[in-house]
Amino acid sequence: MQRFIYILSLLILTVSFRPGLAQQELGLHFMPRTFQTQFTNSAFMQEKLINISLPSIYAQGMHNGFGLGHLLQRSPSGDSLILDVEGVLDRMKDENMVRTNAHADLLAVSVKVGPLQLSMSTGTRASGYLNYPKALPELAWYGNAAKLDETLNLGPDFQFFAYHEITAGGAVKLGKIQLGTRLKYLIGLANFSSAGHLATLRTNSEIYQLQLQVNYELQTSVFDLGNIDEINPSFEPVPFTKNHGFAADLGVVYEVNDRLKLSASIIDLGFINWNDQSASYKAEGDVSFEGLDVAAFFLDDSFDTGAFIDSLTSGISLTKSDAEFKTGLPARIYLSGTFAPIKSLRLGALFYNEFYRGKAYPSLAISASKDLGKIFTGGITYSVRNRRLDNLGVNLLLKPGPVVFFIVTDQLNTLILPNKAQQVNLRLGTNITF
Amino acid sequence: MKKTYSLILAGILITGLLSSCRLIEDTDKIITPDWEPELALPLVNTDLTLQEIIDFAGENKYITIDQDGLISLSYSAEVVSFTAADIGILKLPNIPVPMFDTAQSVPFPIDEISKITLESGYLAYDIESETSGNYELILRLENAVKDGNPFEAVIPFSSPANLIDSVSLAGYDLIFTDGTVDIYYSLRNTATGEKTPASQAFLSLERLKYNYAEGVIGTYDITSAVDTIPIEMVQDIKDARIALTNPSISFSFENSFGIPIEVAMPTFDGETSDNGTVSLGHQGLKDGIVIEYPRLNEVGKSYSTTIDIHKDNSNIVELISSLPQAINYQFGLTANPEGNANTYGFINDSSHLAIGVDIRVPLEGYVGGLTFEKTMNLDIAQIDMAGAGGFKLITENGLPLDVALQAYFVDANGVMIDSLFEAPETFFRSPELNPDGSVQSPGIQTIEVFFPEERFLNIFEATHLKITGNLATASGGTVPVRLSASDGLGIKLGVTAKVKTQ
Numbered sequence: 001m002q003r004f005i006y007i008l009s010l011l012i013l014t015v016s017f018r019p020g021l022a023q024q025e026l027g028l029h030f031m032p033r034t035f036q037t038q039f040t041n042s043a044f045m046q047e048k049l050i051n052i053s054l055p056s057i058y059a060q061g062m063h064n065g066f067g068l069g070h071l072l073q074r075s076p077s078g079d080s081l082i083l084d085v086e087g088v089l090d091r092m093k094d095e096n097m098v099r100t101n102a103h104a105d106l107l108a109v110s111v112k113v114g115p116l117q118l119s120m121s122t123g124t125r126a127s128g129y130l131n132y133p134k135a136l137p138e139l140a141w142y143g144n145a146a147k148l149d150e151t152l153n154l155g156p157d158f159q160f161f162a163y164h165e166i167t168a169g170g171a172v173k174l175g176k177i178q179l180g181t182r183l184k185y186l187i188g189l190a191n192f193s194s195a196g197h198l199a200t201l202r203t204n205s206e207i208y209q210l211q212l213q214v215n216y217e218l219q220t221s222v223f224d225l226g227n228i229d230e231i232n233p234s235f236e237p238v239p240f241t242k243n244h245g246f247a248a249d250l251g252v253v254y255e256v257n258d259r260l261k262l263s264a265s266i267i268d269l270g271f272i273n274w275n276d277q278s279a280s281y282k283a284e285g286d287v288s289f290e291g292l293d294v295a296a297f298f299l300d301d302s303f304d305t306g307a308f309i310d311s312l313t314s315g316i317s318l319t320k321s322d323a324e325f326k327t328g329l330p331a332r333i334y335l336s337g338t339f340a341p342i343k344s345l346r347l348g349a350l351f352y353n354e355f356y357r358g359k360a361y362p363s364l365a366i367s368a369s370k371d372l373g374k375i376f377t378g379g380i381t382y383s384v385r386n387r388r389l390d391n392l393g394v395n396l397l398l399k400p401g402p403v404v405f406f407i408v409t410d411q412l413n414t415l416i417l418p419n420k421a422q423q424v425n426l427r428l429g430t431n432i433t434f
Numbered sequence: 435m436k437k438t439y440s441l442i443l444a445g446i447l448i449t450g451l452l453s454s455c456r457l458i459e460d461t462d463k464i465i466t467p468d469w470e471p472e473l474a475l476p477l478v479n480t481d482l483t484l485q486e487i488i489d490f491a492g493e494n495k496y497i498t499i500d501q502d503g504l505i506s507l508s509y510s511a512e513v514v515s516f517t518a519a520d521i522g523i524l525k526l527p528n529i530p531v532p533m534f535d536t537a538q539s540v541p542f543p544i545d546e547i548s549k550i551t552l553e554s555g556y557l558a559y560d561i562e563s564e565t566s567g568n569y570e571l572i573l574r575l576e577n578a579v580k581d582g583n584p585f586e587a588v589i590p591f592s593s594p595a596n597l598i599d600s601v602s603l604a605g606y607d608l609i610f611t612d613g614t615v616d617i618y619y620s621l622r623n624t625a626t627g628e629k630t631p632a633s634q635a636f637l638s639l640e641r642l643k644y645n646y647a648e649g650v651i652g653t654y655d656i657t658s659a660v661d662t663i664p665i666e667m668v669q670d671i672k673d674a675r676i677a678l679t680n681p682s683i684s685f686s687f688e689n690s691f692g693i694p695i696e697v698a699m700p701t702f703d704g705e706t707s708d709n710g711t712v713s714l715g716h717q718g719l720k721d722g723i724v725i726e727y728p729r730l731n732e733v734g735k736s737y738s739t740t741i742d743i744h745k746d747n748s749n750i751v752e753l754i755s756s757l758p759q760a761i762n763y764q765f766g767l768t769a770n771p772e773g774n775a776n777t778y779g780f781i782n783d784s785s786h787l788a789i790g791v792d793i794r795v796p797l798e799g800y801v802g803g804l805t806f807e808k809t810m811n812l813d814i815a816q817i818d819m820a821g822a823g824g825f826k827l828i829t830e831n832g833l834p835l836d837v838a839l840q841a842y843f844v845d846a847n848g849v850m851i852d853s854l855f856e857a858p859e860t861f862f863r864s865p866e867l868n869p870d871g872s873v874q875s876p877g878i879q880t881i882e883v884f885f886p887e888e889r890f891l892n893i894f895e896a897t898h899l900k901i902t903g904n905l906a907t908a909s910g911g912t913v914p915v916r917l918s919a920s921d922g923l924g925i926k927l928g929v930t931a932k933v934k935t936q
Contacts, residue, residue: 144473290479
């Protein structure tokens, strides 16, 4: 027990130092009576023989820089709100992240045949990611005069993409072990991402000479910015493109005994090749502006504005090229254990980690759920993620007959104290089980 | 238990929803703070040397740079040129010769001239013959020789007649051995060869113009009119103490007269701003200096004589330092000043005396108390977006000068609204100097001025900017300095400004 507490504390500390990105809500992992729990471990098998998942939605938003309540402060008189920009800037970290996800699962079906469970599903995913440096809003708010002799990192890193997902999966129970996999065919709908995001600005305290360094690359597919000399954005999405990809989920469940189960899974190990209307835009170079050489102006008796602007911009090369590129899906792992002291009560613990754009974003959750008869299951989760220890979630399932209604969120506290919230997720769905 | 749980859950949800609603309800009462980012930008970053300014000016005959880089202002020109006619040397009059006999000698009016080569001239005659027949008028001028042959003219006529005409003497040398002109005439019958005298004969040498003359040239004086050279730039300089420590003037005399000439400058005065006069004190020029001249066997040659005037032989430093607004000058020439009877010389039609002046003023000296003032129109479009601001000026001064400036913002009624500095600020600080007055290392000055918003708004009312300044060389203008072509200025200027977005 002590060892367990020690390990749990260590995990909490580890998780506390990394912002969580969790594309998926954690509470869903602890809802075995929903078909969608397979999205967290392809080895999870349903109780019922046939499960049909009707269209369901999932939405998630996270911003680890500040919450709405930090930006909008109530005035002393209490009758209005004050936009506390400086307070928010003080709160920000050096790197701040905004993450949004939306899933629209159109249809999913699973069928059990003996020890085997086969499943298929289709849906659309949209993901947005923005990592912006604190220096960028600070520069906009305070101006560069407040940041003399500092090299300001201004380049945001972002990725916005959407894709269709068509999956086929299977799980098999072999004694105490369940193995599962889902194979996914992906169709990329659009992509607008940064591949290199170096942009720095330095203002010298001598006479405020400016030095700008840029090494920035945008990769787009279907979303077009136009030509370098005439930016003209256009976005004409189509339901099917030539952007193909593949991914796989792998999972295993081990039944230690009839009360304790251990599970492990890896989700979305895959990629999408973007080559339909794909392009790369690059800006690279250095520009320095140290003031006008008025002596040259007087000696030449003329000032060529065009030549002057050219001298400033010639340090930066702008290119556009047709380019194919590949993006990896954010792979996730779930390591969990579930203990059922009594049949209708389940206690669980989960270690979750998401790998995205070269970094890892772990989270830790514990859960308790109770079946109230066959109709209702309710559970709560407590998670540590995104350096916050106040994530209280709830998952509810109502099954009046073959229809299953469920709702799950990891941030019930967002509903109670929305002004302090920095992340929110919610999934709603309806399944039919036979 | 289930009921209690459900109630608790419902309570939490309702509380949360109410909180959300209140937040949503109040979003139309959001007070936005003033957004005033402060921008910092470099404006000017420039270096300029005197060499670059000189190069920009192009080929400039007024500025010279020696091998050490020392800059001098120089001026060279031919000031005046005199010919024999200008001086009035050897003006040849007409010489009437009434012929009382067929041969007559008359004295040449310019004695001691031994030879004249005529460029043009005429022997005019008025002869009356009363006898009848065909005759020839024979005229002979014994002094006139051309190609070794004396002048003789034979003019046929039919008598009786009154012959009035003239014969050209161009190209003839008039040679005087005893200072007289010897003329002979006769009327000869062409048939018989008999010579008869005219009833009346009158000859004259007229319109004589020489292109060469030699002999003992007399003494001739000429003094030119006083001429003035205005110096406009000095008129804007007030109350300054200026000393240029090593100016010089060289007068060059190119003389092709074959006679000694004495040159003097009775007038070389500077007019000062207080209507005073400073005269150039150089004893030689006051008294007159005899310049070199070509000898008899050096016809066509010219000799140059240079007179240098500098600080050691004149008061030229005092003259230049008085900041004359104009220079009045006058030359006086005396040909054969001593009237020496043994001074045998020549003059020809190209003989001339050209006087040139070469003024050289090295930029070496000191300046003190040089003040200047300039008022210019100021048109500051009211920049609604600008709040407080300031500027930072860094000067790197490689000129041996201290320059202090003050600027006043003045409204349309001439009232001063504000000044740029509390007191005149030294914009350029004189650098460290070497013992010879040249710059050792540049002087660096940093000036920062801040304008709070209320000052900014006041300045927008200004319609004029009045700039006053004070310039002095190092150590308050008491130590001589020297300006070299490599000296220069570096100016860096950056500005900050708060941008008002509302």
